[in-house]
Amino acid sequence: MGLLDTVSDVVSEMGPDREASQRPQSKGAYWCDDCSVRIRDVEYDGEGTPTCPECGQEMRFERRPDSGGCAC
Numbered sequence: 314m315g316l317l318d319t320v321s322d323v324v325s326e327m328g329p330d331r332e333a334s335q336r337p338q339s340k341g342a343y344w345c346d347d348c349s350v351r352i353r354d355v356e357y358d359g360e361g362t363p364t365c366p367e368c369g370q371e372m373r374f375e376r377r378p379d380s381g382g383c384a385c
C-alpha cells in the first residue's frame with residue numbers, strides 16, 4: 314500500500330525537474346566526515362547545527378562549490 318507511494322516519491326525526488334528547482338534554494342549540505350553522512354540544508358528544519366544520526370557529533374557545513382564565486 315505505502316510501497317507505491319514511496320517508490321514514486323523517490324522517483325520524483327531524483328527527477329531532473331525537482332533537482333533543478335531545488336538547486337537555487339540549497340546553499341550547501343551538512344557532513345559528518347567520520348560516517349560520510351550528508352544532510353542537505355534544505356532537508357534540515359531545525360536551528361543551529363544538526364548532529365550526525367550515526368555518531369551524534371556536530372556536523373560540518375559545506376557550501377556547494379557551484380554556488381560560490383570560486384569554481385576551482
Ligand SMILES: [Zn+2]
Pocket residue numbers: 345346347348349350365366367368369370
Ligand atoms: Zn557521524
